[in-house]
Amino acid sequence: MQGSPASRLARDLAAWLVVLVFVFPLFWWVLASVKPYTAIFAQPPVYVDFEATAENYAVTIGGQSRITLEGGVGGQTGGASSYYSLPSIRDSVIVALGSTALALVLATLASFGLSRFAMRGKDHVVFFVLAQRMLPPIAVAIPLFFIFRDLGLRDSHLGLILAHTLINLPLAVLLLKSFFDDVPVELDESAMLDGATRFQVFRMVVLPLVKGGLAATAVLCFIFSWTEFLISLLLTTSIRTIPVKITTFVTSTGTEWGLITALGSAALVPSFIFILLVQKHLVRGLTLGSLKS
Amino acid sequence: MVSTAARGRAPLLPRWLTADHPLPWLAPMFVMILAFGIYPLAYSIWLSLHQRNRFTRVDEFSGLANWVQAFGDQRFIDSLLVTVQYTLTCLVFQVVLGIAIALLLDCERRGYGLLRALMTLPLVVPPAVTGLMFLLMQDGQFGVLSYYLKLIGLVSPEAPILANPRTALWGVMAADIWQWTPFMVLILLAGLRALPKEPYEAAAIDGAGFLQCLWHLTLPMLSRVIAVAVLIRTIDLFRIYDYVYAMTAGGPGTATETLSFYAGRVFGVANFNYAATLSLIMLIVLNVACFTFLKLARVRF
Numbered sequence: 001m002q003g004s005p006a007s008r009l010a011r012d013l014a015a016w017l018v019v020l021v022f023v024f025p026l027f028w029w030v031l032a033s034v035k036p037y038t039a040i041f042a043q044p045p046v047y048v049d050f051e052a053t054a055e056n057y058a059v060t061i062g063g064q065s066r067i068t069l070e071g072g073v074g075g076q077t078g079g080a081s082s083y084y085s086l087p088s089i090r091d092s093v094i095v096a097l098g099s100t101a102l103a104l105v106l107a108t109l110a111s112f113g114l115s116r117f118a119m120r121g122k123d124h125v126v127f128f129v130l131a132q133r134m135l136p137p138i139a140v141a142i143p144l145f146f147i148f149r150d151l152g153l154r155d156s157h158l159g160l161i162l163a164h165t166l167i168n169l170p171l172a173v174l175l176l177k178s179f180f181d182d183v184p185v186e187l188d189e190s191a192m193l194d195g196a197t198r199f200q201v202f203r204m205v206v207l208p209l210v211k212g213g214l215a216a217t218a219v220l221c222f223i224f225s226w227t228e229f230l231i232s233l234l235l236t237t238s239i240r241t242i243p244v245k246i247t248t249f250v251t252s253t254g255t256e257w258g259l260i261t262a263l264g265s266a267a268l269v270p271s272f273i274f275i276l277l278v279q280k281h282l283v284r285g286l287t288l289g290s291l292k293s
Numbered sequence: 294m295v296s297t298a299a300r301g302r303a304p305l306l307p308r309w310l311t312a313d314h315p316l317p318w319l320a321p322m323f324v325m326i327l328a329f330g331i332y333p334l335a336y337s338i339w340l341s342l343h344q345r346n347r348f349t350r351v352d353e354f355s356g357l358a359n360w361v362q363a364f365g366d367q368r369f370i371d372s373l374l375v376t377v378q379y380t381l382t383c384l385v386f387q388v389v390l391g392i393a394i395a396l397l398l399d400c401e402r403r404g405y406g407l408l409r410a411l412m413t414l415p416l417v418v419p420p421a422v423t424g425l426m427f428l429l430m431q432d433g434q435f436g437v438l439s440y441y442l443k444l445i446g447l448v449s450p451e452a453p454i455l456a457n458p459r460t461a462l463w464g465v466m467a468a469d470i471w472q473w474t475p476f477m478v479l480i481l482l483a484g485l486r487a488l489p490k491e492p493y494e495a496a497a498i499d500g501a502g503f504l505q506c507l508w509h510l511t512l513p514m515l516s517r518v519i520a521v522a523v524l525i526r527t528i529d530l531f532r533i534y535d536y537v538y539a540m541t542a543g544g545p546g547t548a549t550e551t552l553s554f555y556a557g558r559v560f561g562v563a564n565f566n567y568a569a570t571l572s573l574i575m576l577i578v579l580n581v582a583c584f585t586f587l588k589l590a591r592v593r594f
Contacts, residue, residue: 012404015397019408022415025471028437029426045437106322113318125319132330134579136532138553139572142560143333143340166329169322198312227419229535230557243421247539250425257429264422271417279410283483286416286476287521291483 026268033057033261040257056262060085066259083256085263088245092267094157095232095241096225099164103221104214106165107172112202114173115180116188126174133170133288140166141234148235155236163235164225171224171288172217178289179213180206216281219274226271242267340569352566359570369571371547372555373578379466379551380530386470387526388519391477396507398478399485413479415472424539427468431455431540455541458548465549468536473529477522484518485511520590524583531579 031047032040039050058064063084114125144163145154153159187209188201196205207214232241240248246263249256278285284292309316341359343352363369398409418426430438433453442448454464492510501509512519534553537543543550543558550558552575560568 008402011397011400012402015400015405015408018394018397019411022471022475023411025423025426025430026414026418028430029422032429041435043435043440045435045440106325109318110322113315117315117318119315129322129326131580132326134528134576134583135330135334136553136572136575136579138532138534138556138560138568139337139576140330140333142556142565142569142572143336144329145560146340146565147333147336162325162329166325169325173322202312223417227417227421229419229421229538230553233538234557234560243419243535246419246425247421250428250539255428260425261429264425267419267422268417271419272414275413275417276410279413282413283480287480287525290521291480291518 029261030265030268032257033265035258037258056258057266059083060259060263061089061266083249083259085242085245088240088242088263089266091157091239092226092241095160095164095239096222098157098161099168099225100218100221102161102165103168103172104218107169107176107217108207108214111173111176111180112206114177116185116206126177129170129173130288132166135167137167137228137230141231144231145234155238157239159235160232160239160241163231164228167228167231168221168224171285172221174288174290175217175220175285176210176213176289178284178292179210179217182213183209213281216278216285219278220285223271223274226267337569337573340566341573344566355566359567360574362567363570363574368547368550369552369555372550372552375462375548375550376531376533376552379462379469379533380527383466383469383473383530384523384526386466387474387477388523390470390474391481391522392512394474394478395481395485396511399482409479409482412475415475416479418472420468420472420535421539423468423472424465424536427464427471427536428455428540431464431467456545458545461541461545461548465536465540468540469530469533473526476526480518480522481515484515488514517590520586524586524590527586528579528583531582532575 033056034052034054035046035050036053036055039046055064059066060083063086066083110129114122119125140163144159148154148156148159151159153162183206187205191201191205192198226241227243228241229243232239232244236244242263246260246267249260249263275282308314311317340352342354342356344355344358345351346353394412398405398412415423427438430436431454433439433450433456436453439448439454442454443450448454448460452460454460488511492514493506496506496510532553533551534557537549537551537554538557541549543554547555552571556568556571556575559571
C-alpha cells in the first residue's frame with residue numbers, strides 16, 4: 001500500500017490528525033494548569049493569548065495559600081491546606097512502591113513455579129489466578145472495608161498496599177510466567193546436571209535472563225496502583241492517593257479547575273516517563289502475557 | 294534457606310517442602326489470594342445472607358432476602374441495562390476505531406514511530422483524571438468541546454451534554470473511548486506486525502483490493518488477538534466506576550448510574566448487606582460472561 005505521493009501525503013495527514021485528536025485532551029489539560037483563572041473560563045476558548053502562570057502548582061505542590069490566587073471561587077476562603085497535595089503525592093508513592101514490591105516478590109516465585117514444574121491441574125491454577133482479574137474493585141472493597149476495620153488496617157498505607165497487591169497479582173503472575181516460559185528449560189537442566197540446586201538455578205540462571213521482563217512488570221504494577229481509584233476511595237479517609245485527592249477539588253461551591261489541572265498534570269509525569277520506558281513490553285503486559293509484540 | 298535442602302545428603306525435609314516441589318513457590322501467592330481475595334469473597338457472601346437490624350445494629354440471618362430484593366429492584370435493573378449499554382457501545386467503538394487506527398499507523402515511514410508512542414499516552418492517565426479532563430471539556434458554559442459542538446449545532450446551549458439525560462451517557466463514554474481505543478490500537482498493531490506476508494502477495498497477484506484483503510485475510514488472521522483484547526476490555530468496561538464518579542455521579546437522575554456506581558452508592562448509605570449482594574451479582578454475571586467467552590474463543594493464558 002505504498003501508492004502515489006498524493007496518497008502517501010493523504011495517509012500522513014490522516015495519521016497526524018487522528019493522533020492530534022487523541023493528544024488534544026492532554027494538551028488542553030496541561031494548558032489549563034498554567035492559565036490564569038479568567039483564561040480557563042473564557043469563551044471562545046483561549047489557546048495562546050494568556051499570561052502563563054505557575055500559581056496553580058505553587059498552591060497544590062508548593063503549599064502556597066489558595067487565597068493568594070486572583071479571582072477564585074467567590075466566598076470560599078481559607079482551607080489552603082486542603083489544596084496542598086504533597087502529602088497525597090507521598091501517599092501515592094508509598095502505596096505504589098509498596099504494592100509493586102510485594103506483588104513482584106509473590107509473583108516471581110509463583111510464576112517460576114508455574115513455568116518450571118509439571119503438575120496436575122496447572123491450567124486450573126492459571127485459571128484461578130486469572131479469575132482474580134475479574135473481581136470488580138467494588139466487590140473487593142466492600143468486604144475489605146470490614147476486614148480491615150477489624151484488623152486495624154483501614155485508612156493505613158499497609159492496608160492499601162495489600163489491596164493493590166491483590167489486584168496486581170494476576171497481571172504480575174501471568175506476565176512473568178510468559179517471560180519465564182521464554183527461557184528454555186534446557187538451561188535449568190544443564191545447570192542442575194552441573195550440581196546447582198533448584199533455587200540456585202532460579203537465582204543465578206533464570207532470574208538474570210528475565211530482568212527486562214521484571215522491570216516491565218514492575219512498571220505496569222506501579223502504574224496500576226498509581227491510577228487506581230475506587231479501592232483507595234472506600235478504604236481510606238485521611239490517606240488520600242492522588243486520584244482520590246483530585247476529585248475532592250470538585251466542590252458544591254465550585255470546581256477549582258486551575259488547581260485540579262495542576263495536580264492532574266503533575267500526576268501524569270511519572271506515568272508518561274514509565275510508559276515510554278516499557279514500550280517494548282507494553283502489549284505483552286496489557287494482555288497479561290498472552291500476546292507478544 | 295529451606296528451599297536449598299541439599300541434594301545427595303539424606304533429605305532433611307519431605308520433598309513437598311523443598312524447592313524441587315512447586316508448593317513452596319506457589320504458597321506465598323496462595324496465602325495472599327486466600328487472605329485478601331477468597332476470604333473477603335466469603336465475607337461478602339455472608340454479608341449478602343444477612344440484614345442489619347436497625348435497632349440492635351446486629352447482622353441477622355435473612356436467607357436470600359437481599360438477593361430476592363435485587364431482582365425486584367427497578368433501579369438495579371436500570372443500572373444493569375446502563376452498564377450493558379455502556380459496555381457494548383464502548384466495545385464497538387473501541388474495536389472499530391482500534392482496527393482503523395491500527396491499519397493507519399501500521400507504516401514503516403519516518404514519524405510513525407513517534408505517532409504510535411503518542412497514541413499510548415492516554416493509557417496511563419488515572420481514569421479519575423480522565424473523567425475530570427472530559428468534564429472540563431464538556432462543561433456547558435466554558436467547555437472547549439461544548440463550544441465547538443455548539444458552533445456546528447450538535448449541542449444546544451440549553452442542554453449541556455452531561456446535564457441532558459439523553460446525551461449524558463455518551464459524554465461519559467467519550468472519556469472511556471478516548472482512554473481505551475489506544476489499547477486496541479496497540480494490541481492490533483502488534484497483531485498486524487506478526488502477520489505473514491505471503492497471503493498478501495498471493496492476493497495481490499489475484500488482483501484483490503484493500504477491502505477484500507482486510508475482510509478475507511487481515512481480520513480472520515487477527516481474530517485471536519481481537520478476542521483477547523475484547524475479553525480484557527469487557528472485564529474493565531463492565532465494572533466502570535471512575536468516569537461516572539468524576540463526571541456525573543450517576544446523574545442526571547440515574548441516567549448514567551452503572552452497576553458499580555449503584556453498588557457504591559448503596560454502600561455509601563450504609564446498606565452494606567445489600568451492597569455486598571449487588572457486587573456479588575455483578576461478579577457472577579461477569580464471570581459467566583467471561584468464561585463462556587474464554588471457552589468459545591479458545592483463548593489461553
